[in-house]
Amino acid sequence: MRAAMRALALAAAVCLCAGCGSSSPPARSNVPASSTRSAAQASSQGAGAHNGPPGHASVPILMYHVIAAPPAGAPFPGLYVEPSEFAEQMRALKSAGFHAVTMDQVQGYWLHGVALPAGKPIVLTFDNGYRSQYTQALPVLRELGWVGDENIQLSGLPPSQGGLSRDQVRGLIAAGWELDTQGYSHADLVRLGAEELHYQVAVTRRLIQQRYGVPVNWFCYPSGHYNATVIAAVKAAGFVGSTTVIPGWAAPEEDRYRLHRLRVLGGTSGQALLGLIAGSRAAAPAPDAYQGA
Numbered sequence: 001m002r003a004a005m006r007a008l009a010l011a012a013a014v015c016l017c018a019g020c021g022s023s024s025p026p027a028r029s030n031v032p033a034s035s036t037r038s039a040a041q042a043s044s045q046g047a048g049a050h051n052g053p054p055g056h057a058s059v060p061i062l063m064y065h066v067i068a069a070p071p072a073g074a075p076f077p078g079l080y081v082e083p084s085e086f087a088e089q090m091r092a093l094k095s096a097g098f099h100a101v102t103m104d105q106v107q108g109y110w111l112h113g114v115a116l117p118a119g120k121p122i123v124l125t126f127d128n129g130y131r132s133q134y135t136q137a138l139p140v141l142r143e144l145g146w147v148g149d150e151n152i153q154l155s156g157l158p159p160s161q162g163g164l165s166r167d168q169v170r171g172l173i174a175a176g177w178e179l180d181t182q183g184y185s186h187a188d189l190v191r192l193g194a195e196e197l198h199y200q201v202a203v204t205r206r207l208i209q210q211r212y213g214v215p216v217n218w219f220c221y222p223s224g225h226y227n228a229t230v231i232a233a234v235k236a237a238g239f240v241g242s243t244t245v246i247p248g249w250a251a252p253e254e255d256r257y258r259l260h261r262l263r264v265l266g267g268t269s270g271q272a273l274l275g276l277i278a279g280s281r282a283a284a285p286a287p288d289a290y291q292g293a
Contacts, residue, residue, distance in 0.1 A: 052113030058249040059106050060277050061123040061261040066162075067136035070266065078265040083136045085268065090140050092270025098122040100146035102178035103218045107240060110252040122277075123250075125149045125243065125261065127182060127220060129157055134168040138175060147176040151220035151243075154204045155185040166211070173214060180218040181208055187222060189230045190291055197230065202237035218242065227289035231257045244290060248283025258286035 067086050070077035081089075093100075099119030106123060108114035124141070126133040129152040141148055150164075150172055157163030164172075173179055183189065183200040192200065201219065208216045219234045224245030234242050234257060241256030248260030262280055264273065 051115050054111055054113055054252065055109040055116075056252055057109075057121065058251040058281065059101075059121045059123060060249045060280070061103075061125055061243060061259065062277075063243075063245065063261045063263045064124065064126045064133070064137070065128060066130045067132040068162075078267075080266045081264060081268070082266065083132075083140075085266065086137060087140050088270040089264070089268065089273045090144060090146070092274055093122060094144055096120075096274055100124050100141065100144070100148065102147055102149055103180065103241070103243075104178055104215070106250070107217070123149055125151055125180075125220065127151045128153055128186065129164040129169070131162040131164050131168065134164055134172060138172060138177075142175060147178070148172070149178045149180060149218075151180050151182050151218075152208070153182045153184065153186045153222075154208055169212060173212060178218075179208065179212055179214045179216060180220060181205060181216055182220045182222045188225055189222060189233075190225050190227050190289075197233050201230075201233045201239075205237050205239065221245070221290075223292065225291050226258075227291070244286050246283070246286040246290065247280050248286070249281050254285060258288075260286060 064081060064086075065079040067081055067083055069082045070080035074080065097120050099117045099121060101116055101121045101123060103123055103125075105114070105116055106121060109116050109121070124137075124146070126137060126148055129150065133148070133150065137148060150169070152164070152169065169179065181204060184204040185200070187196070187200055189197060189200060205216050205219075208214070217240045219237075219239045219242040221230070221242060221244055226242070226244065231242070239257075241259060243250075243259045243261050245263060246258070246260050247262055250259040250261075254260075260280075260283055262276060264276075268276070
């Protein structure tokens with residue numbers, strides 16, 4: 001199994017993550033399954049008792065990667081949002097009445113009517129664990145009193161790709177950010193056997209819980225790839241839901257394991273972002289499976 005996961009980590013080359021996970025995976029966790037159940041229960045209860053009827057508002061979930069200018073020759077330059085662009089986008093969102101919240105807060109609102117902060121809720125997700133999410137995005141959101149959602153891969157990114165350190169991950173958590181995951185090494189989950197899939201999803205969740213002491217209630221499909229087998233593995237691991245790369249707003253009536261997200265690309269002005277959000281609200285349900293366009 002260790003050899004298989006080492007090969008898997010080396011082979012993971014999706015989006016900006018080519019070459020990530022070059023070290024062998026850590027030993028399997030001895031954290032009991034009960035800890036996974038208790039984490040999911042904590043999220044499903046929201047922040048406490050029922051505050052009112054379940055919420056019905058749809059919520060846009062934005063997807064970010066690197067908050068920096070793309071270097072020369074970057075394979076996916078559109079996934080780089082320059083810091084000045086990011087700051088402009090956040091100011092535009094605030095001026096339009098949005099307020100950033102976490103996935104757990106949205107779940108508490110949808111299930112139990114737990115009150116959200118004043119304003120229109122929006123979730124800001126950051127994929128893969130890039131250092132710029134700590135050095136560039138965090139200060140902007142902190143100034144607004146907002147939080148983000150870090151979809152970390154446990155293998156981390158190699159130094160050449162500017163990955164978050166463990167202390168920086170803890171800094172995000174201390175600032176109120178939610179920590180969720182894309183699995184161990186950003187692997188293409190639909191291509192894995194049962195054992196590797198279990199490691200990428202269930203074992204990785206327990207390892208992150210053990211390392212950082214947080215629930216890790218939401219899964220983010222690497223490159224958005226999923227099918228019925230992957231969804232079943234995510235459910236079995238105790239995650240309360242998952243996010244995709246299918247454009248649209250996340251709605252309380254849709255399948256929690258196929259929630260829409262909106263990718264934000266470099267060169268998007270604040271006003272253009274508002275237009276993207278407004279134009280994506282009436283999206284069709286996410287498909288039963290997705291393996292790329």
